[in-house]
Amino acid sequence: MRSSVVPASILMNALLVDSHCHLDFPDYANEQPRLLAAMAENGVGWALCAGVTLERFPAMLAMVEAHDNLFAGVGVHPDHQEGCDPTVNELLSLATHPKVVAIGETGLDYYRLTGDLEWQRDRFRRHIHAAKDCGKPLIIHTRSSTEDTIKILREEGADSVGGVFHCFTESAKVAQQALDLGFYISFSGIVTFKNAVALKEMARVIPLDRLLVETDSPYLAPVPHRGKRNEPAYVRHVAEEIAKLREIEYSALAQATTRNFFGLFKDAHT
Template identity: 65%
Template sequence: MFIDSHCHINFPDLAARMPDLLENMQHNQVSHALCVSVDLPDFPAIRKLAEEHRNVFASVGVHPDHEATEEPGIEQLAALAQHPKVVAIGETGLDYFRLQGDLEWQRERFRTHIRAALAVGKPLIIHTRGAAADTLRIMREEGAQRAGGVMHCFTETEEVADQAMALGFYISFSGIVTFKKALELKAVARHVPLERMLIETDSPYLAPVPYRGKTNEPAYVRHVAEEIASLRGIDVAEVGAATTRNFFELFRAAQAWR
């Protein structure tokens, strides 16, 4: 079995096909999916999906790219995270690739999410792009290791992975690892221990080979697992078993629906 640890199936193109998505997951041995929040106005739809489908979980948070949106507060995030199927805080983090200028608001938002995660005892889903040094610095300053979490859609170096894992975080690989030119990331996928690894689609984005350029969906996470298995010279079932076990060890609130 496989688990898609990060997807956005509440987005319109995927939400409109929900019965097909769930059927495709079943046919590809994808047992569960975590639908990740990127802003607060859309959170109720994510929560509703998790309530309607036993094998779908939710997170609550505001993406660092979303500048012109409702700013979350610690108490607000903590209150929304009390729902039993909300298993994580995020996605949160830093992104210096898409936005420029004074990004102190982004760093403060990240700190807010870490503090909320610590308040409710649920792990973080962290996005970092072009901002690894500041991301790790703020994680350390705010004690993010006490909440734990995952570095989602990882595209950084082995050194960054090692620093994140030293803080107790998992490393999650997306369809990017299947791309022919992603040689450095493939090396990271060989380097990260199976017991610290998750897999994801980040759907509807980043569809893996052989679906690259098409709309991604949770069923395709098995192709991420197959690539990692090939890179490491092991059976794909071993990757599936390890990443499934890791998912439930990290997202403890999800264990009731295992």
Template identity: 55%
Template sequence: MIELADSHCHIDFPDYESSHGELIGNARELGVRYLLNISVCLEDFPRVLAVAQSDPEVFATVGVHPNYDSVEEPTADRLVELAGSEKVVGIGETGLDYFRHHVEPADQLARFRAHIEAARRLDLPLIIHSRQAREDTVAMLREAADQGVAGVMHCFAEDWETARAALDAGFYISFSGIVTFKNAPELREVARKVPEDRMLVETDAPYLAPEPYRGKTNQPGYVRYTAERVAEERGETLEALAEATTENFLRLFRISRNG
């Protein structure tokens, strides 16, 4: 039986008609054992944490998305304070998003640095969101690396040059359902090249459902279809890809395997 890890989902979001318990159960039926529920603002963090506390193999992060405005601005002290639970295994999602300027780039950069500082103090990995901000994101990854901080580029959708820069800075690369889309041949090339020990898979649920569910509400169980496509591109079995990406997930987030 395969055991996958969905390294990035938002099952506390109100998009779902099903409860988070049902979503977790559905994921387990598809071979997805571990889930990481990601924080996007501090106001919702209690809900994010509650989902993680409901199941021994679901975990949480604390952070503020780069393009969320009208929310509590994160300071390193506040992030450290909220990360006190043993279920919190990462800082973020943070990063840069210049696609929509709900938050000005200068403010996004300052927010990013607060997350880097919190990750440095806690020795936790960062979860990085990047959209139309390649140059500044790579510079910030190097800045984080200089402080001994690494993590994962979530929902990676860039080219191999960007992936290589992230890998050189010590970051993992996580593939979402985008890798299954017909218009993503360049991303599939990246999936073929990323070293086996630096790769993760995710859903970013409720967004970006993979084929054959594209256009529908995503859920953690669908990470199986992303893993199948990545395995196919790499000429590997799903079982081998699942084993490698799950071990990477446990190692990056320092999670002990239960059972």
């Protein structure tokens, strides 16, 4: 396992990490050089590309292999009912690659899909088992499903590996439950939206040593790019907003979230 220590020179330069994006999506076909250049121009040093299907995973892995500052998660998003439904062993096999630093994204979503969703819960449990077996943290997606998400994480002992609740939009109660399980909380561009009053308050009070920032590109572009296609360079706007909300220097927020990222995703390296 690689060291999770972030060199002091990197922290002093206040480089950010986009802890959740999807640079392998067709939205970015042949744009990786420009996207990486824009990241560098905006002080974004690294990005984690979360897996959503196993069919797309080989192409995503090839992309992150080609760039030292990109990492991957392997998993199948709860919205994906078609395609490969992975076994624990399949996830474990793919997670052995040195660029794979997490299991996910995974979780539950009762917003887009209805009916008997036991298959979602079964899949979620398999991802947790794989994470525990390989010792890599989980990337959690939850929407209209927090009660079951927390319940399954507790039942399966996910606190032994931890992870991150990505694109957090839930209540203070859910945040505390996640923190109690050893998970981090990640904020996306939604926190910059004028009407996201409750979420802004959450960004003020989450412990600084458990906070991450993300874009969830190509979705949820922050102000001043709201309504447009998102990209990792824009995570700077998320960090700037949270620093303002917490009344701390931007550099302090950047240093904390970068340290948190490499502390959580210990197989990532600088």
